Amino acid sequence: MNRWETDPLLRVEHLTMRFGGLTAVNDVSFSVGRGDITALIGPNGAGKTTLFNCVTGFYKPTRGRLAFAREGRADASEVRALTRTGRRHARLASGDVYLLERMPDFEIAARAKVARTFQNIRLFTGMTVLENLVVAQHNALMKASGLSFLGLFGAPSWRAAEKSAIEKARQWLERIDLVDRADDPAGALPYGDQRRLEIARAMCADPVLLCLDEPAAGLNPRESAQLNALLRGVRDDHGASILIIEHDMSVVMQISDHVVVLDYGALISDGTPEFVRNDPRVIAAYLGVPDDEVAP
Amino acid sequence: MAATDASGPTRLGKALRDAGFAALVAAALSFPILALRAEADMNNTLVLEQRWSWILVAAAAVGSARFFASLLDDWRARAAAVLGAWALLFGAGLAVFSRLLDRDALVWALGAGVLLLAYAWFQETRARPAPAAPAAAAPKTRDALRLFAIAATAAVIAYPIVLLFWLGPQGSLKWINNYGVQILIYVMLGWGLNIVVGLAGLLDLGYVAFFALGAYAYALLSTTFGLSFWLCLPLAGVLAAFAGVLLGFPVLRLRGDYLALVTLAFGEIINIVLTNWVDVTNGEAGVSSIPRITFFGLPFTAADDGFAATFGLGFSPIHRTIFLFYLVLALALLTCFITVRLRRLPLGRAWEALREDDIACRSLGLNTTNIKLTAFALGAMFGGFAGAFFAVRQGFVNPNSFTFMESATILAIVVLGGMGSQTGVALAAVAMIGGTEILRELDFLKRLFGEDFDPNQYRMLIFGLAMVTMMIWKPRGLVSNRQPSIFLKERRAVSGGLVKEGHG
Numbered sequence: 001m002n003r004w005e006t007d008p009l010l011r012v013e014h015l016t017m018r019f020g021g022l023t024a025v026n027d028v029s030f031s032v033g034r035g036d037i038t039a040l041i042g043p044n045g046a047g048k049t050t051l052f053n054c055v056t057g058f059y060k061p062t063r064g065r066l067a068f069a070r071e072g073r074a075d076a077s078e079v080r081a082l083t084r085t086g087r088r089h090a091r092l093a094s095g096d097v098y099l100l101e102r103m104p105d106f107e108i109a110a111r112a113k114v115a116r117t118f119q120n121i122r123l124f125t126g127m128t129v130l131e132n133l134v135v136a137q138h139n140a141l142m143k144a145s146g147l148s149f150l151g152l153f154g155a156p157s158w159r160a161a162e163k164s165a166i167e168k169a170r171q172w173l174e175r176i177d178l179v180d181r182a183d184d185p186a187g188a189l190p191y192g193d194q195r196r197l198e199i200a201r202a203m204c205a206d207p208v209l210l211c212l213d214e215p216a217a218g219l220n221p222r223e224s225a226q227l228n229a230l231l232r233g234v235r236d237d238h239g240a241s242i243l244i245i246e247h248d249m250s251v252v253m254q255i256s257d258h259v260v261v262l263d264y265g266a267l268i269s270d271g272t273p274e275f276v277r278n279d280p281r282v283i284a285a286y287l288g289v290p291d292d293e294v295a296p
Numbered sequence: 297m298a299a300t301d302a303s304g305p306t307r308l309g310k311a312l313r314d315a316g317f318a319a320l321v322a323a324a325l326s327f328p329i330l331a332l333r334a335e336a337d338m339n340n341t342l343v344l345e346q347r348w349s350w351i352l353v354a355a356a357a358v359g360s361a362r363f364f365a366s367l368l369d370d371w372r373a374r375a376a377a378v379l380g381a382w383a384l385l386f387g388a389g390l391a392v393f394s395r396l397l398d399r400d401a402l403v404w405a406l407g408a409g410v411l412l413l414a415y416a417w418f419q420e421t422r423a424r425p426a427p428a429a430p431a432a433a434a435p436k437t438r439d440a441l442r443l444f445a446i447a448a449t450a451a452v453i454a455y456p457i458v459l460l461f462w463l464g465p466q467g468s469l470k471w472i473n474n475y476g477v478q479i480l481i482y483v484m485l486g487w488g489l490n491i492v493v494g495l496a497g498l499l500d501l502g503y504v505a506f507f508a509l510g511a512y513a514y515a516l517l518s519t520t521f522g523l524s525f526w527l528c529l530p531l532a533g534v535l536a537a538f539a540g541v542l543l544g545f546p547v548l549r550l551r552g553d554y555l556a557l558v559t560l561a562f563g564e565i566i567n568i569v570l571t572n573w574v575d576v577t578n579g580e581a582g583v584s585s586i587p588r589i590t591f592f593g594l595p596f597t598a599a600d601d602g603f604a605a606t607f608g609l610g611f612s613p614i615h616r617t618i619f620l621f622y623l624v625l626a627l628a629l630l631t632c633f634i635t636v637r638l639r640r641l642p643l644g645r646a647w648e649a650l651r652e653d654d655i656a657c658r659s660l661g662l663n664t665t666n667i668k669l670t671a672f673a674l675g676a677m678f679g680g681f682a683g684a685f686f687a688v689r690q691g692f693v694n695p696n697s698f699t700f701m702e703s704a705t706i707l708a709i710v711v712l713g714g715m716g717s718q719t720g721v722a723l724a725a726v727a728m729i730g731g732t733e734i735l736r737e738l739d740f741l742k743r744l745f746g747e748d749f750d751p752n753q754y755r756m757l758i759f760g761l762a763m764v765t766m767m768i769w770k771p772r773g774l775v776s777n778r779q780p781s782i783f784l785k786e787r788r789a790v791s792g793g794l795v796k797e798g799h800g
């Protein structure tokens with residue numbers, strides 16, 4: 001049995017996203033396993049980023065359910081009961097479940113702990129590398145600063161919290177090898193460093209699920225290898241599951257445990273890398289074999 | 297100079313061509329404005345007055361400026377040459393057009409023109425030193441800024457005392473009131489708006505509304521319910537902050553131009569309500585006889601229980617002015633202190649992150665709604681404080697003090713200062729408000745331009761010219777670098793080019 005079947009972190013069920021007459025994602029269902037690196041692949045315009053935006057709350061799906069079991073194994077019947085109540089979150093007997101399709105984007109990040117990066121890097125370019133990583137710890141720090149009131153008077157508890165936030169940021173900077181550039185503006189970093197910094201920033205928000213939108217785009221082979229090591233480290237040392245959109249097949253095949261393939265908004269394959277690599281429908285989607293040859 | 301000599305003739309030709317073109321453009325553009333003027337004659341019918349000489353002067357002024365700017369390399373030489381040419385032009389104009397020739401003015405103008413041109417020639421031809429070494433490292437600029445801020449604060453604290461001893465109670469009144477108090481009000485307003493525009497990156501064109509609300513809050517609460525200033529000050533702040541949140545809610549989804557438009561409308565709505573809700577605000581007539589400031593209960597009067605008598609001083613109106621000065625200084629410093637501290641707290645960093653990229657903020661779990669609202673509320677609160685102070689200082693408020701012009705002035709202070717920089721905003725306030733005040737002092741210009749010349753009328757022209765010049769030379773404002781709020785090893789300023797201006 002695969003992990004995404006026995007211990008799903010996120011269950012995408014019958015997800016549909018329409019923009020007017022255009023159906024970008026059409027009735028897609030799959031699961032993301034806890035502790036897996038799940039790759040979402042497909043040709044350009046297949047609806048990968050749209051699906052991402054639905055999961056992270058930047059789009060509100062037209063239909064479908066996104067059941068996210070932050071802890072435990074959400075029982076299907078209990079999730080159905082939760083869906084009927086109209087609430088977005090419940091501590092069920094079988095686990096801590098969030099219905100992401102009902103939550104605004106910032107709550108998905110803050111409460112359900114799903115962090116993401118962007119296809120076109122979105123760093124705070126005018127702030128330093130360190131500041132970028134500290135902003136990501138905003139919610140914890142805001143509490144520690146007593147909604148700014150304690151912090152305004154420099155309370156010791158706030159100072160300790162700030163120190164530990166900087167320490168956490170420093171650890172991530174060591175991990176992505178940018179300690180020496182901590183006090184430089186993020187916008188002045190080279191492209192590859194910006195990509196890694198964006199991932200480190202997302203990780204500073206302590207995510208349970210990290211969603212990466214084409215993190216290897218524009219990287220050279222050496223940077224690509226560094227990225228693979230970083231992602232494995234994120235999964236192994238920090239216990240975060242990863243959902244990744246990627247075009248670079250070497251990255252996908254090397255690091256992912258589970259591959260989901262979309263084409264024209266529909267799911268065409270779902271399985272281990274080995275299974276997907278040999279799936280005739282995937283080959284057809286990528287190489288453009290005539291339909292009649294691959295008809296099931 | 298060798299290079300200049302080699303290209304001498306072509307350079308001169310090019311400069312002449314440039315100048316001719318610029319003069320032509322100036323003539324064409326100024327034709328409808330300067331050459332023809334419709335005026336009512338004795339019978340109240342319109343007659344067209346033709347002023348062709350004005351165009352000639354305008355074209356000559358622009359052409360000569362362009363000529364020297366394109367002929368000379370050194371910026372000092374350029375500036376001096378342009379001014380010199382204008383002085384000569386002015387002299388020539390006096391000689392040709394003026395019926396009653398003022399010999400003094402003519403001599404002054406021609407003398408100044410020749411001197412300036414000589415200086416320009418000297419600057420241009422003297423050997424120039426090698427370009428200076430690259431600007432000092434960023435940490436030094438920060439220390440310099442910090443030192444400057446401390447020294448400036450000390451100077452401002454000493455300012456009224458020094459003036460009092462120097463000019464006496466009569467002479468110093470104007471300088472403490474018109475320059476000190478007036479400028480400090482705008483420093484405070486600039487710092488308040490800086491939170492919204494400079495840090496959070498939300499363009500607010502209606503900031504004066506909060507200033508007005510604070511002023512009317514004190515004016516109405518004190519005249520109707522007899523509440524004291526010290527009670528009304530926090531109330532005015534709270535009321536304005538509440539209004540800030542009220543404004544914030546509808547504009548949460550708006551960005552850029554749309555946000556600017558709605559805030560502009562908000563400012564106008566407040567002004568119109570103040571004008572037309574006569575039952576409460578007394579309309580255009582305003583609220584008068586607002587209780588004046590007291591020294592924690594002791595009135596500044598000549599009475600026996602007044603401030604002067606209690607402390608055994610001779611009564612003088614300067615006491616009240618000095619107290620007002622220190623009061624607004626304290627309020628401004630409070631604004632600055634809170635803003636500087638907040639910048640280093642999560643809330644302040646969230647404001648700046650919002651200015652940089654609001655989508656990234658949301659992806660990291662920052663509630664951008666709350667962050668925007670806190671920025672609006674806090675900025676409004678300081679505006680409200682300033683308003684209450686304004687009312688207690690004037691003793692009279694009416695809607696004419698709170699027009700769009702005020703919003704524009706405050707916004708200009710923030711933009712000129714360098715968005716987000718406390719020091720820059722303070723400097724800009726001093727330059728803009730002090731500059732307009734100093735125009736009243738320039739009586740010697742009357743000798744030059746005649747008795748009916750009032751430099752104050754050229755306020756907006758100079759203001760606009762200063763803005764255009766600043767935006768060309770320092771598009772990011774006086775202090776364009778951003779100081780990071782936190783650092784690992786050393787604090788290095790972030791160059792203004794990387795800092796975003798915000799999306800709204």
